[in-house]
Amino acid sequence: MLRIHFTAEDLLGVRFADGPAPLVELGLAVAMLQRHDGGPGFARWRRSLSTPRTRAAVAPLRQLVPPDGAGPLFLDPPSDDLDQGLEAVRGSTTTLVHRELTRVTTKGGLPATTLLRRLADQDRDAWRYLERAVRAAYPDLVGTAWPRLRTGFDTDLAWRARVQREHGLRGMLAGLHPGSRWRGSVLEIPAEREVDVRPGGAGLVLMPSAQWTGGPLAGPYPLGTLLVYPAVTPLPLLAGPAPHGRAQDGREAQDDPIAALLGRTRAAVLRLADREPTTSQLAAELGISLASASEHARALRRAGLVTTVRSGRAVRHSRTGLGHRLLSP
Structure with a gap:
């Protein structure tokens, strides 16, 4: 169970992210490749990525991201683009790296591999190796799907806005994931682990992902607690948006x-x-x-x-x- 303990300031600070974040989506994709849920659509998605090149690129990242998606926070900072995100990864403090690697190897059940030990020791070659792995995996796992991920994000925001208009903020938050409920000022969300989150007045940033089918994930970030949850329309059901200014059949729009x-x-x-x-x-x-x-x-x-x-x-x-x-x- 994921329990989010809200203060009045936190409820006033609930907001949506500007859009999907490249490294967050990459971490979720790595987790999804290790899962077996999501139905036939995601099964086809996994098969499409089962190439020697993609498997080799993802292998180092699988050492860091478990199937439940709760990888180390330093690996997936919310950012506008890949380069900005990698800059934040490189700037991770030793304290954060040690804490998060300890978490994923104890609570997350990941083995303490040589790569993880070298990252904890701030070995420069290990960190360069990690960056190369991220850049190698990103095009296939996120880059080609980015238009559909953006469509899924926008679609979910439109739906949540309608729910909030009809049922209020508490109703919208309780509807983010099946089985969620309020107990006083605590939102309880079914999750794979027991986690208590206290935003402490910093608010909650909501980020739907069209390629995530697991339970909501919450973690502290500089701008407040980030809550990632499955978007209302999953990736396999989303068609990429037509290029701006073009008709849906690909012809130049003559009536714009x-x-x-x-x-x-x-x-x-x-x-x-x-x-x-x-x-x-x-x-x-x-x-x-x-x-x-x-x-x-x-x-x-x-x-x-x-x-x-x-x-x-x-x-x-x-x-x-x-x-x-x-x-x-």
Whole structure:
């Protein structure tokens, strides 16, 4: 059982993540490859990844991530992109690494392999080896599925918003996973282990994943407790979104007046701005360079259609009222 002990401040601080996080999704994919649930769709997904190249890439990561998905927290920091995440991994403190490796080898049941011992000793070659393994596994396990993971995330948020409108915040939280219930201010969620989580006033960040079928996973992160849970629509049932500005059958959309006015890519940037994406996220979503994404956002900002604000080291773009009205039917 996973028990989340809420304070009033925690309930006020419940919010959703901006989107799926690359390294979180990678860890979940590694766990899913070791599981046998999810039905025929995930069985086909596992078979599609059962190639010598993918198995070799995943082998080091399986030493760190058990089938229940509760791998070491230093391995899957929430981040906007892979490079940013790996930078956070490299910056992990010795205390965090020791604590998390001890946890996965005692409570998680993973063997204390040579790799884990060398990581705990801060062996530079071991950490470089781990980074190479992450980069090798990422394209097959996450990169090719990213559009569908994003679709699954957005679909789940839309559904949770509707549930919250009809049943309130407590009802929405209790509906994140079957069998969940409230006992006073404690949310009890069926899970594979006994875990008590106390956000301590920092709030709860919700992150649905379309490729996870296990129980919700919770862990402390700098911006609050992160709760990862299975999205309402699993990955095998999701079709990738059509490219922005194109019809579903792949032909160029001839009846999009916004694309005709702004250009297809710039219209796509404006539509994506409802999520307040970073420049990196725009580039990844649209398959364009960072420089190109920045230039498109700048042009829309000059036209008064988006605003840009700095959030830490990232820059986020959001639609203005004029931008919303332009897209209104």
